[in-house]
Amino acid sequence: MRNNTPRTALVTGGARGIGVEMCRQLADKGLRVLIGARRPQAAEETCRAIGPAALPLTLDVTSAQSVTEAVREAGQLTGGIDVLVNNAGVSLDGELRPPYVDEDVLRATLDTNFTGAWRVTQAVVPGMVEAGYGRVVNITSSYGSLALMDSGRHPAYRISKTALNALTRMLAAELSGTGVLVNAADPGWTRSGMGGPSAPRGPEVGADTPVWLATLPEGSETTGGLFADRKPLPW
Ligand SMILES: NC(=O)c1ccc[n+]([C@@H]2O[C@H](COP(=O)([O-])OP(=O)(O)OC[C@H]3O[C@@H](n4cnc5c(N)ncnc54)[C@H](OP(=O)(O)O)[C@@H]3O)[C@@H](O)[C@H]2O)c1
Known part of the structure; x- marks a missing residue:
């Protein structure tokens, strides 16, 4: 709670797939949830399914203008974002292997999975630092773990998640002691x-592990980690 109002979470890509379930579980835990989605109608439908704790937010993580406008609107609707789940993701490689990846596929994958998450994080984190509270959860994959990188399948997707893992560690180190x-x-x-x-x-x-990390209690020191099933996963 902040000033007797519930905490607010933004879930990018919240109107489809695992994102919907993250939104539902966060709402069940008493948070207000901004359903970030490219298609406003999809966000509104998901809000209707979840209930009054859910609010629609038009957001395309590949557009700097969309991110700026969405974060401004989120501030007007809720007073600020306390929890950010960078969930929006694409997997575009098909069966391509590293020597044959199309550069456009690589660029588009990175733009959503890595740069998109970074873009939204940059727009949201300063408000968290100012408030002295924040939870950022980057949805990555065991496919991005260097320790588990034993094949060339889905190379653009994997590298986008490896990069997101690196961003996670850098941000966590940088924000140490801020409450984020x-x-x-x-x-x-x-x-x-x-x-x-x-x-x-x-x-x-x-959705369970992301929601657990998104709702780590006050005073928690869990930061800079990669988790699956609530347990550490090797980087
Ligand atoms: N499913 C798995 O087995 C698995 C395993 C490991 C990690 N993950 C990760 O989990 C996350 C969720 O994936 P999912 O399985 O739920 O996939 P999904 O069903 O394909 O959903 C992907 C979501 O990302 C959104 N999205 C894509 N590009 C976007 C953009 N530019 N701006 C905003 N939203 C965008 C989609 O919105 P639209 O409806 O507009 O397309 C959709 O809501 C991803 O980060 C994925 O890499 C999934």
């Missing part, structure tokens, strides 16, 4: 548009 905790979460292979219908996990399982 920054962590990365791997939801695991989860049924969604990206994960497909054969994935072993449902969205409620995939």
